[in-house]
Amino acid sequence: MNMHSSLSWRRGALAALLPIFAVVAQETGSAPAPSSAPAPASSVAAVAEARVLEVVSWLADDARAGRDTPSAGLEEAAEWLAARFKAAHLQQAVGGSWFHDYTLPGLQIDSTAVSLQLVRKHGDDKVDVALVADTDVRLWRQGEAVTGEDEGCTVADAADPVLQRLLFAQSGRQPIVVEVPEDHPFWIASKGVRRALAGRRAASRPVFLVRKGLLPPPPGDERDVAWAATWSTAAAEKIDLTLHNVVGLLPGTDKKDEYVVVSAHYDHIGTGNPVNGDGIYNGADDDATGTTAVVLLAEELAKLPAPRRSILFVCFSGEEKGLLGSKAFGERPPVPREQIVANLNIEMIGRPLEGNEGKAWITGSGYSDFAAIVGAGLGRAGVELVDFEMANQLFAQSDNYSLARHGIVAHSISAGSLHKDYHRPSDEVGKLDIPHMAKIITGLREALLELANRDAAPQWTEAGKKVMERRRR
Ligand SMILES: [Zn+2]
Secondary structure, three states: OOHHHOOOOOHHHHHHHHHHHHHHHHHHHHOOOOOOOOOOOOOOOOOOHHHHHHHHHHHOOHHHOOOOOOOHHHHHHHHHHHHHHHHOOOEEOEOOEOEEEEEEEEEEEEHHHOEEEEEEEEOOEEEEEEOOEOOOEEEEEOOOOOEEEEEOOEEEEOOOOOHHHHHHOOOOOOOEEEEEOOOOHHHHHOOOEEEEEOOOOOOOOOEEEEEOOOOOOOOOOHHHEEEEEEEEOOOOEEEEEEEEEEEEEEOOOOEEEEEEEEEEEOOOOOEEEEEOOEEEOOOHHHHHHHHHHHHHHHHHHHHOOOOOEEEEEEEEOOHHHOOHHHHHHHHOOOOOHHHEEEEEEEOOOOOOOOOOOOEEEEOOHHHEOHHHHHHHHHHHOOOEEOOOOOOOHHHHHOOHHHHHOOOOOEEEEEOOOOOOOOOOOOOOHHHOOHHHHHHHHHHHHHHHHHHHHOOOOOOEOHHHHHHHHHHHO
């Protein structure tokens, strides 16, 4: 349901980019194979595919309900990631905690305080429907008004094709009532008292959900049916919402006061309108794959001799709501910001285009010498860096930008495609290329060692400095 508000790898922008991407794919696909040269061999120990599958399956499981910010599924994921960092013997970077917290304005929405009486009028025929709060009726969206007596309220079925338009209509004050089956993700998500991010615009009308089977069956001629509603809700209670980035520290040696941040976002877009009966947007590729990489990189590197620079392993929340977690991290990092020398942010590494298995690309790669440094490490695992047409446009579309805008050399690396399951319930584990992911993560381990161990930290190029200056203005 948050697809319209996603600011990251923007859906709208992507719709425009996809044709270009398809052309690139076609060109790659039609090019004659370069004398069927074998893929470059890996000279380093490979990360096991079974471990990749285990972590990404847990994160993208239906039980996490799509890891919306905020949600119980996201909280559970945060605790789990912290436990993995702890088990890997990382240290806490935030005094006494695995969580780097930030606070945003939120709302408390209370389905237990709803009152809704409906009257169906059909000719002279009137049917009263009394509904029990939370059991029969839940509040899906809080309106500005908290009480009303309305003739002509809209009653729709969850399967109604115009529902989407109705739900996002901001004008009008009459409530909308939506009939939903008990297993509908909206119904499940609206149970009891819940917390939500405060929207930028207040909706004028409330949306109620009514459990299917409680409204009288339609009479012969539905066109003559009119509904009236008498309703009230609790006043919208403004609250402070505390959200977590999960952070683990691997201390360095002779350069331990310099930090390399490796990151990915562990949130996704939660539940939404079902497609083919599936309303859980699992976000397996976006970005359970990147988060899986961060977890496995922590586990891998903690077993090796300590790197020269310290490494911060960071899982961001709120990316899909507008890079919220990484913004908070960039503004108030747990270590002095001027000591953070690089950020390797990992986005969508599970779905390569055909022929691009074992290949990766970096956003804004010409803006610094980061790609050359990282590429040297990737090469040891046989991972090749390739150009990607939209890589510069995507530079400011993910969490790396929240650090780059403060001057930190920060890029996102991707080893995937902008596939048709992007931000849909069908972005599921079964569609990931696990051998490809394992190879990429092996390469990322080597890339991190390059960033952490070489003498000089990465530097912006003149082109990169100009781009950052232009963006700051
Ligand atoms: Zn993403």
